[in-house]
Amino acid sequence: MILELRNITKIYEEDKGVKNFNLTVKKGEFVTLLGPSGCGKTTTLNLIGGFLKPDQGEILIENQKISHLPPEQRPVSTVFQNYALFPHMSVLENVAYGIRFFKKIKKKKALEEGKEFVRLVGLEGYEHTGIGTLSGGQQQRVALARSIATGAKVLLLDEPLSNLDVALRTRLRRELKELQRETGVTMIFVTHDQGEALSLSDRIVVMDHGTIVQTGTPEEVYYHPQSPYVANFVGKSNQFTDNKGRAYFVRPEDIRLIKNTGGNYRIQEMMFLGHETEVVLDDGNQRVEVILSGKDSRDYAYGDRVDIDEPKSEPKGTEVFGR
Numbered sequence: 001m002i003l004e005l006r007n008i009t010k011i012y013e014e015d016k017g018v019k020n021f022n023l024t025v026k027k028g029e030f031v032t033l034l035g036p037s038g039c040g041k042t043t044t045l046n047l048i049g050g051f052l053k054p055d056q057g058e059i060l061i062e063n064q065k066i067s068h069l070p071p072e073q074r075p076v077s078t079v080f081q082n083y084a085l086f087p088h089m090s091v092l093e094n095v096a097y098g099i100r101f102f103k104k105i106k107k108k109k110a111l112e113e114g115k116e117f118v119r120l121v122g123l124e125g126y127e128h129t130g131i132g133t134l135s136g137g138q139q140q141r142v143a144l145a146r147s148i149a150t151g152a153k154v155l156l157l158d159e160p161l162s163n164l165d166v167a168l169r170t171r172l173r174r175e176l177k178e179l180q181r182e183t184g185v186t187m188i189f190v191t192h193d194q195g196e197a198l199s200l201s202d203r204i205v206v207m208d209h210g211t212i213v214q215t216g217t218p219e220e221v222y223y224h225p226q227s228p229y230v231a232n233f234v235g236k237s238n239q240f241t242d243n244k245g246r247a248y249f250v251r252p253e254d255i256r257l258i259k260n261t262g263g264n265y266r267i268q269e270m271m272f273l274g275h276e277t278e279v280v281l282d283d284g285n286q287r288v289e290v291i292l293s294g295k296d297s298r299d300y301a302y303g304d305r306v307d308i309d310e311p312k313s314e315p316k317g318t319e320v321f322g323r
């Protein structure tokens, strides 16, 4: 186990903060803390990074307690949202700076050691390039190289993609995943974006009001949410009631439409997105969200009357999904 958080609590005023947080992270794992604004993601990262002290609990790295250590003595490194690179320095100088700062060695030696990390992130040949001329993806690589070069065993990433436009964000997301696979470095990533969490993570920790509400692989969290909160925060879902009065949830993409001029539902909205179409139905009592493939959606139009076919698997407990 590379990182362990044992029953960590940090409460600010008005009972806000993080409560009884337990998490173990394996070496090389990509773990995402996912939740809405204010649920305690940044607080958790700051506790691991040493910028905050827990009221109670222990943080361990490779079985060593680190809660008493200041940030610079912890084998973790934070990658900031804007990467915090030095614009007047070259790629290699930026990476070497991290090494010098943490290992307290001479500049020449740090520059020599830095080359290996520049290579590691696939920027060989860019050693002497200025930061300003690099693409967003390359800058992300430099920031990660600088963090890894410090000898950090765990990288902490606080919404590093959140200030970017959609296209760049998607590209950098892919790059980050690739880089993590190549380097095998352990990452704790914070986001409120479920798409980011689902696509990047080995494991997702879903948070609400300072507590963990579910931990699992992206597939587990998506297909087996353990509460309506998770069902609605990670992806969308429709709530139905079975004939025994129990609630169950079905994902919009698991519902099929059946054309029927006397059908119970009317199509109230259709939003064509190319590869898929988001459809909203209404039967006078309830809105139901459905996702059709772009192809299937050609058979339907705004105002059509339809019935729905949703998976009627046997409900277990109170919440059940169609798969």
Ligand SMILES: Nc1ncnc2c1ncn2[C@@H]1O[C@H](COP(=O)(O)OP(=O)(O)OP(=O)(O)O)[C@@H](O)[C@H]1O
Residues within 6 Å of the ligand: 012, 013, 016, 017, 035, 036, 037, 038, 039, 040, 041, 042, 043, 044, 192
């Ligand atoms: N220094 C502080 N003093 C008092 N309350 C704080 C402090 N820092 C955070 N909080 C509160 O603690 C809760 C958790 O904050 P935190 O920043 O960890 O959440 P978050 O999930 O990272 O949110 P965001 O995505 O908006 O950054 C919030 O309700 C916040 O208002």
